Amino acid sequence: NAGVTQTxxxxxxxxxxxxxxxxxxxxxxxxxxxYRQDPGMGLRLIHYSVGAGIxxxxxxxxxxxxxxxxxxDFPLRLLSAAPSxxxxxxxxxxxxxxxxxxxxxxxxxxxxx
Amino acid sequence: DQQVKQxxxxxxxxxxxxxxxxxxxxxxxxxxxxxxxxxPAEGPTFLISISSIKDKNEDGRFTVFLNKSAKHLSLHxxxxxxGDSAVYFCAARSGGAQKLVFGQGTRLTINP
Numbered sequence: 001n002a003g004v005t006q007t008x009x010x011x012x013x014x015x016x017x018x019x020x021x022x023x024x025x026x027x028x029x030x031x032x033x034x035y036r037q038d039p040g041m042g043l044r045l046i047h048y049s050v051g052a053g054i055x056x057x058x059x060x061x062x063x064x065x066x067x068x069x070x071x072x073d074f075p076l077r078l079l080s081a082a083p084s085x086x087x088x089x090x091x092x093x094x095x096x097x098x099x100x101x102x103x104x105x106x107x108x109x110x111x112x113x
Numbered sequence: 114d115q116q117v118k119q120x121x122x123x124x125x126x127x128x129x130x131x132x133x134x135x136x137x138x139x140x141x142x143x144x145x146x147x148x149x150x151x152x153p154a155e156g157p158t159f160l161i162s163i164s165s166i167k168d169k170n171e172d173g174r175f176t177v178f179l180n181k182s183a184k185h186l187s188l189h190x191x192x193x194x195x196g197d198s199a200v201y202f203c204a205a206r207s208g209g210a211q212k213l214v215f216g217q218g219t220r221l222t223i224n225p
Contacts, residue, residue: 035215040122042119042202090156097209100162101147101159102213105156106154
C-alpha cells in the first residue's frame with residue numbers, strides 16, 4: 001500500500017493563479033480531509049469528506065474548493081491564489097467515519113508570490 | 114478562538130528522563146483526544162488517544178492523562194529517546210463529530 005500520496009511536493013504560484021493539489025489513498029478509507037499548517041497555528045481543517053459525493057467545510061474553507069468523485073481521490077482546488085494561502089497542506093484519511101486515527105500524506109509546500 | 118491550546122511552543126529534555134507535554138481545551142463537549150507526532154518534512158502520525166470515559170491510557174513508553182475537571186491532558190514519554198525529538202500536536206473532537214481540532218504544537222528536543 002502506498003498509503004496517502006500528495007502531489008506536488010512543492011509549488012510556487014503567482015497571486016491570482018489557480019491550481020489543484022492532488023490527494024489519493026489506496027486504503028479504501030471513507031473519511032478524507034485537508035489541513036493547512038502555519039507557524040504558531042497548528043493544523044487547521046479546510047474541508048473534509050465522509051464518502052464519495054459528500055463534502056463539508058472545515059475551519060478555514062474560504063478560497064478552496066473540493067470534490068470527491070471516488071473513494072480514492074480528494075483534490076483541493078485553489079481558485080485564485082493569495083499570499084495568505086502560503087502554507088504547508090496535508091491530506092489525511094481515516095478508516096472510520098470520524099477523523100480519529102488519521103493517516104497523513106507527506107504534505108505540499110505552497111508559496112504564493 | 115483557540116479551543117485546543119498547547120502553551121509551550123518548545124520543550125527540551127535530557128535523554129532517559131521523562132518528557133511531559135501539556136494541552137488544555139475549552140470546549141466541554143470534547144470527549145475524545147489524540148496526540149500526533151510530526152517529523153520535519155513528513156506528515157503527522159498518530160501516537161495515542163484517550164476517551165473521556167478514561168483518565169489514563171498507556172502504550173509502551175507513552176501515557177496520556179486526562180483531567181476532565183481541569184480540561185487538561187498531558188502526554189508522558191518515559192524514558193525519552195533521541196528519536197522522540199519531533200513536534201507533538203494534541204487534537205480533540207466531540208461525540209460523533211467529523212472534525213478534529215488541533216493545538217498549535219510543541220517542539221520536543223531530546224538532548225543526549
